[in-house]
Amino acid sequence: MSLVRTRRRKPAPPVDPRPEAVQVPEAEQDTDWVGGWSTGAQANSAALIRWIVWGLIGLGPLLGALAYLSVPTTPAAPVSKTAPSAPSASxxxxxxxxxxxxxxxxxxxxxxxxxxxxxxxxxxxxxxxxxxxxxxxxxxxxxxxxxxxxxxxxxxxxxxxxxGAQPSATPSTQPGASPSPAADxxxxxxxxxxxxxxxxxxxxxxxxxxxxxxAAPERAKTPELVYGAMHPALPTDPRTQAVTSFLSAYLTKAGAELDRYLAPGKRLAAPSPAPYSGIAVDQLAVEGETGGEPVVSVPGDGTTLRLLVTLRATGQDGVRLPLTYALTLKARAGRWEIAGLDGAPALAPPTPVPAASGAPGPAATPTA
Incomplete structure (x- = not known):
């Protein structure tokens, strides 16, 4: 019986469907390319970078000096010295x-x-x-x-x-000398x-x-007031009636029924307890009034008037004390009401100073 030897074939390599690429033997590859970079170009780049770095290092001091010289010079702010604290006007x-x-x-x-x-x-x-x-x-x-x-x-x-300082009672020996007045x-x-x-x-x-x-301080000159001359407070004058009713409630009734004499919206607190048992209005000085016929009527609603009132108030001990009040009245519904108990008499506006005689007037405007 004869034995037949069969020779096993090696399997064929797989066929790449893509176009054949030229296979370059590894030994034949250009040794000047490494990782996609040419070794010559890489050496040139490294040298260039070294020169750039050394150039920047060399220019560093020069650039710093130029930057320092280019900054504008500004004077230093003066240091504020703390002044010693002085007592204030208070x-x-x-x-x-x-x-x-x-x-x-x-x-x-x-x-x-x-x-x-x-x-x-x-x-x-x-x-x-x-x-x-x-x-x-x-x-x-x-x-x-x-x-x-x-x-x-x-x-x-x-x-x-x-x-406790009694003046000397020894009379003056000089002839014709008058007795000295009592010292203040x-x-x-x-x-x-x-x-x-x-x-x-x-x-x-x-x-x-x-x-x-x-010496005593100098006394100031009394300024002009807006009121006219003082004149007797007539009982038939509606202004006398208004201030008498108001001041009676204010000074003798501790404010009882005070609101009935006040203008709407006005509020006042009266002295309490009542310091006086009765009052008598003596005189009035009315704003802008120079005298004339007695006043027996009340003007239209909303009219205001300032006046100065002098009166005598009788204390609980029976002694009468003179008092003065500055009041503002307001007309409403045919009667006067108290619109204000003023803190001080009203001053007249200052009188304008007349121009000096001979002073040049305004220049005339030339006409064409």
């Missing part, structure tokens, strides 16, 4: 109270009271006072003038009614008070000298 109120206490202690001081004055004016501790302590006294002390002579100094004038018991003392910042934000005070006695 320190005048404390200086006024300090001066009043000092004047009270000064007027009643006598032998042995030097330390009391030194509390206000330290050099007073070395004084030698005369007189008996407490023989004179200052009463009804009040500040009548307050003037700032320096940012930290106030000149305070204090009025005081001095008691109200006297005026000026005290210089210095202020300075104290502990805890408070203000400290001290006197710069002993009190100086000065």
């Amino acid at each position: 320190g005048g109120q404390g200086a006024a109270g300090f001066a009043s206490l000092f004047v009270a202690a000064y007027l009643s001081a006598g032998r042995g009271d030097e330390p009391k004055l030194a509390a206000y004016y330290p050099p007073a501790g070395s004084l030698q006072l005369d007189g008996v302590s407490g023989r004179r006294r200052g009463e009804q002390l009040t500040v009548v003038r307050l003037r700032q002579t320096d940012p930290s100094v106030w000149a305070v004038t204090v009025a005081a009614r001095v008691t 018991p109200v006297r005026y003392f000026q005290v210089p008070v210095a202020t300075a910042p104290g502990a805890g934000g408070a203000t400290a005070y001290t006197a710069l000298a002993l009190p100086a006695e000065v």
Whole structure:
């Protein structure tokens, strides 16, 4: 029996349906290309990058200097120095109270009271006072003038009614001399008070000298008022009737039935308890009125009128006291109602100053 040898074929490689690509042997590939980059180009790029980096490093100081020189020079803002705090104008109120206490202690001081004055004016501790302590006294002390002579100094004038200082009864020996009039018991003392910042934000005070006695403050000239001359308050005058009814309820009834005399929307509180038992209106001064026929009628609704009223009010002890009220009246429904209890009489508007004679007038406009 014969054995037949069969030779196994190797399987054929799969056919790629795509077009055949030229297979380049690995040994024949260009050794100048690595990972898609040419090694020559890569070397040139690396050299270029190195030169750029070194160029930037070299230009760095130059660019920094140019940037520094290009910044505009601005002067440095001056450093504000904190000024020492000075007492404000509100320190005048404390200086006024300090001066009043000092004047009270000064007027009643006598032998042995030097330390009391030194509390206000330290050099007073070395004084030698005369007189008996407490023989004179200052009463009804009040500040009548307050003037700032320096940012930290106030000149305070204090009025005081001095008691216990009897004038000399020795008559004058000079021929033809008339007896001196009685001295006014109200006297005026000026005290210089210095202020300075104290502990805890408070203000400290001290006197710069002993009190100086000065003249009374100058009295101001009375300004012109809007009212006419005072004239008797006639009972037939509707204005007299309105103010009498109102002031009677206001002063003698503690405000009872007060609203019936007031204009709509007006509210007033009367003194309570009632200080007087009766009143009598004596005179009226009416705004813009110069005199003439007696007034017996009331104008149209909404008319307002200001007037000044003087009266005598009888106290609970039977003593009559003169009083003056500034009132505003308003007409409504044929009668006067009280529209306001004014705080002060109304002042007349200032009189315009006439132009000086001979003063050049306005220039004439030239015409064509």
